[in-house]
Amino acid sequence: MQCILSALKSESQPFIKFYNLEKDRRFSFPVFRNEDLYLLGIGMGKKYIEKRVNVFFQKMEKLPIQFINIGLAGGKKSIHTIGDIFIINKIRDENSNKFYFPDILYKHSYKESGITTVCKEITNGGAEFSDLVDMEASEIFKVCSKLSSAHNLIFIKIVSDYMDKSLENFGKNHLSTLMKSNIEGIATFIKNSNLSNNETHKILNDFDEEWLAKIIRILRLTKTQSLLIEKYFKGKMIRDPSYSYSTIPVNKPKSKFERNQIFKKICELLTA
Known part of the structure; x- marks a missing residue:
């Protein structure tokens, strides 16, 4: 079983349409599904992640789940290009300064990057950050690593801005277009990474x-x-x-x- 975690409606909608996901009425928050693929709306920031993920996990009767965070991230103008896509290999929480390391066991063609999770939106250009910036990754890892192994936690980030203005200043079409333009490649990656989404499948004999x-x-x-x-x-x-x-x-x-x-x-x- 795989579960996409996304913060914004503009991030979720392209995948809901691509996978023909239907709303799961068992939940009071956004959950969509098609067979063994789910999409869970976690909201922007850390606030709702723990509660929503745990409620979802309980409803799934604690079945093995591969959690895939697909979202937008702020980048550095001198390093990144809008639309660049990265697999995250290191996560730093700005508030606690704790580090988390997803296990990337799957062959892929994307670039890899670290990311810093912040509590407030960065609009000053983010000169103090050396890598990508988001508002959810560290909390997702902290919560989901208690429910699944590190190699079943995947973080896919698309550079949406250079941290020089609020996302509110971007039109909804800008954000959803970034997702749509990368969706075929992401779907292939999701399919390939599904090889070990079930904890009962032993990788090593x-x-x-x-x-x-x-x-x-x-x-x-x-x-x-x-x-x-x-x-x-x-x-x-x-x-x-x-x-x-x-x-x-x-x-x-x-x-x-x-x-x-x-x-x-x-x-x-x-x-x-």
Whole structure:
């Protein structure tokens, strides 16, 4: 099951039409569906996200759900172009300064970027921000990561403005047109990412798990290295289920330096 999370009606409407979604009358807030694809309107900012997502999750009887946040973001005029689309790989909450890291296991052709989630709309040009800016991503990750694994939390952002004026000054057509112009590519990405939307689907089988454990043991990887190589391994097996990892040579390292070199080489093979 997949659930698109969007803040604005102008963000939602193109997807409602594209997927022929119909309003789900069980909810008092905007929810639309077509079979196993849902769209949940979360409103602008953090205010309603936790309550609405949790009510939705309970109604779905706690079934495995892949949450996909599709929305607009402010960009930097010197770096971005209006209409650019990004997959988010790092989220910073401006208020708490906490960082969140979605697991991007799926092969895609989009650029990746970090994003900062703010509490108030930025209209001064956003000189203090180095990446994209939005008002929902960190709260979505914080709430949804309690209900689903990190590789089932996807953030897709389209640059809508340069943070130099309020979104209210943009016509509704401007925002919806940005969505419509990217909708075919986003739909393909959503379809491809659906490979592991069900938590009962094991990405790694028992033999895969044994190989991974062996690598971690022989190389004496740190906890951080172990988590990273597991992430890359899962991503490789999703992209190429027939990948023959048994051909990767692994010898017991004689030093930390040698271990790190072997680790780096394996990561390069798994992400190729």
